[in-house]
Amino acid sequence: MAQKPGIPKGTRDFGPEEVIKRNYIIQTIRNQFELFGFLPIETPSFENSDTLMGKYGEEGDRLIFKILNSGDFLSKVRPEVYELKDAAKLAPKITEKALRYDLTVPFARYVVMHQNEIDLPFKRYQIQPVWRADRPQKGRFREFYQCDADVVGSDSLWQEVEFVQLYDAVFTNLNLQGVTIKINNRKILAGLAEVIGASDKLIDFTVALDKLDKIGPDGVRDEMLGKGISETAIAKVAPLFTFTGSNTEKLELLSDLLSSSAEGLKGIEELKFILNAFEDMSLQTATLTVDITLARGLNYYTGAIFEVAAPEQVKMGSVGGGGRYDDLTGIFGLKGVSGVGISFGLDRIYLVLEELGLFPDSVQRNTQVLFLNFGDEESKYAIKAVTRLRRAGIKAELYPDGAKMKKQMNFANKRAIPFVVLAGTQEITDQQFTLKEMHTGQQFTIDYRELEERIKA
RNA sequence: GUGGUUGUAGCUCAGCUGGUUAGAGCGCUGGAUUGUGGUUCCAGAGGUCGCCGGUUCGAACCCGGUCUUCCACCCCA
Numbered sequence: 001m002a003q004k005p006g007i008p009k010g011t012r013d014f015g016p017e018e019v020i021k022r023n024y025i026i027q028t029i030r031n032q033f034e035l036f037g038f039l040p041i042e043t044p045s046f047e048n049s050d051t052l053m054g055k056y057g058e059e060g061d062r063l064i065f066k067i068l069n070s071g072d073f074l075s076k077v078r079p080e081v082y083e084l085k086d087a088a089k090l091a092p093k094i095t096e097k098a099l100r101y102d103l104t105v106p107f108a109r110y111v112v113m114h115q116n117e118i119d120l121p122f123k124r125y126q127i128q129p130v131w132r133a134d135r136p137q138k139g140r141f142r143e144f145y146q147c148d149a150d151v152v153g154s155d156s157l158w159q160e161v162e163f164v165q166l167y168d169a170v171f172t173n174l175n176l177q178g179v180t181i182k183i184n185n186r187k188i189l190a191g192l193a194e195v196i197g198a199s200d201k202l203i204d205f206t207v208a209l210d211k212l213d214k215i216g217p218d219g220v221r222d223e224m225l226g227k228g229i230s231e232t233a234i235a236k237v238a239p240l241f242t243f244t245g246s247n248t249e250k251l252e253l254l255s256d257l258l259s260s261s262a263e264g265l266k267g268i269e270e271l272k273f274i275l276n277a278f279e280d281m282s283l284q285t286a287t288l289t290v291d292i293t294l295a296r297g298l299n300y301y302t303g304a305i306f307e308v309a310a311p312e313q314v315k316m317g318s319v320g321g322g323g324r325y326d327d328l329t330g331i332f333g334l335k336g337v338s339g340v341g342i343s344f345g346l347d348r349i350y351l352v353l354e355e356l357g358l359f360p361d362s363v364q365r366n367t368q369v370l371f372l373n374f375g376d377e378e379s380k381y382a383i384k385a386v387t388r389l390r391r392a393g394i395k396a397e398l399y400p401d402g403a404k405m406k407k408q409m410n411f412a413n414k415r416a417i418p419f420v421v422l423a424g425t426q427e428i429t430d431q432q433f434t435l436k437e438m439h440t441g442q443q444f445t446i447d448y449r450e451l452e453e454r455i456k457a
Numbered sequence: 458g459u460g461g462u463u464g465u466a467g468c469u470c471a472g473c474u475g476g477u478u479a480g481a482g483c484g485c486u487g488g489a490u491u492g493u494g495g496u497u498c499c500a501g502a503g504g505u506c507g508c509c510g511g512u513u514c515g516a517a518c519c520c521g522g523u524c525u526u527c528c529a530c531c532c533c534a
Binding site for chain 1: 525528
């Protein structure tokens with residue numbers, strides 16, 4: 001009895017057309033990464049559980065795919081632990097490995113393990129799949145690709161400036177105009193929480209603030225109240241909820257609000273440095289905007305926070321994110337090494353480009369010429385020409401079977417192959433080829449030289 | 458993880474208040490056309506109605522469970 005095949009929830013197969021388009025995006029990103037001086041690394045699909053666990057917060061731990069130990073793993077669990085039937089206690093005993101959840105933590109682990117082999121500052125890029133045990137939605141999968149570029153070992157804010165340029169360069173080269181690079185600073189968020197006396201509720205505060213565009217000022221207020229932040233405290237920062245203005249105006253308002261917070265003012269300074277860099281150096285197609293409500297990845301970011309929003313007409317979550325983390329490698333024992341990096345969400349960029357019809361025609365080009373098969377003798381003649389064409393850089397194929405012409409022509413038609421060559425006994429005698437241009441239906445009987453020229457043209 | 462939603466031919470979908478052998482369009486295969494595709498015409502193949510169980514004389518249709526899809530929340534690329 002044959003079983004009905006299927007793939008796990010949130011995973012996908014990719015057909016030839018999709019893979020070609022995905023490769024186009026990856027290649028574009030990779031080109032820019034290398035132009036900016038990043039070097040490639042790869043890390044294993046799975047890590048030791050304790051490398052990953054606890055690095056992404058409580059929510060993150062839940063979303064990490066754990067790998068069941070091999071062998072008779074249950075017999076090694078102490079009976080009293082097993083009897084508790086507490087998944088949180090039992091899991092670490094029976095799942096010592098877990099699938100990679102992002103590329104940043106494995107990179108931090110890599111830096112610490114290879115600290116004596118790498119020269120700081122170290123700029124690396126990494127394009128690999130990651131896995132999350134999330135519930136799938138549009139643009140949200142359980143297996144997806146991240147394309148990360150990070151630099152460790154430099155505190156310079158010029159890195160942040162370059163990452164903004166890198167975002168701009170990639171999206172410009174993908175012909176995706178109108179993306180918004182949102183920037184914020186964790187120190188500003190911390191300063192705000194400090195000023196309103198809610199430093200202990202920093203995460204609740206920022207998570208609520210992050211929802212502003214979704215639930216509105218009243219929604220944010222309600223959520224903050226619900227988390228135990230007082231009415232008077234909220235009133236102090238309420239101007240932020242409704243504030244619109246230029247980047248400079250936003251920073252002015254923040255300077256007032258944060259005048260008593262050293263940390264907050266430091267954050268403003270950092271933000272200003274980055275913005276100043278773009279005063280006489282413009283971006284190509286992206287817009288850089290300060291967004292105080294941006295609070296992603298709070299678990300390890302300590303300075304700048306980035307997020308890239310797709311053009312407004314596309315309903316899609318962010319297509320990229322990143323930020324600075326002053327002490328990421330500290331958890332693995334290497335102190336005082338700062339890192340900053342960004343990530344591109346390949347799968348979401350794909351959906352956006354598809355929706356906007358931005359894949360260039362050239363990425364879909366496949367076989368350019370198909371030689372029909374009229375039998376073994378004729379094929380012998382054809383394959384020689386096929387070989388010559390391939391050596392000339394032309395994608396050429398010989399139909400493998402001596403099937404009916406209708407079938408072979410149909411195949412070329414469905415595959416959208418622009419040229420077909422017919423070479424039967426007559427052509428062989430004359431040392432010619434009959435080239436058919438599928439689009440127009442025109443045919444020419446010509447020699448090899450002209451054949452190659454016409455296909456190239 | 459919480460709440461909702463979806464599933465019928467390869468694809469997009471019909472299928473009435475439960476009632477014989479479950480339909481259409483497109484696609485597919487063959488033929489009209491033995492060296493000529495796209496158009497046309499003719500014929501044909503293809504479904505245990507997501508899966509398991511229940512109610513019923515009788516279930517694609519009602520009920521329960523489960524898987525899947527999509528959506529909202531949570532969170533995130």
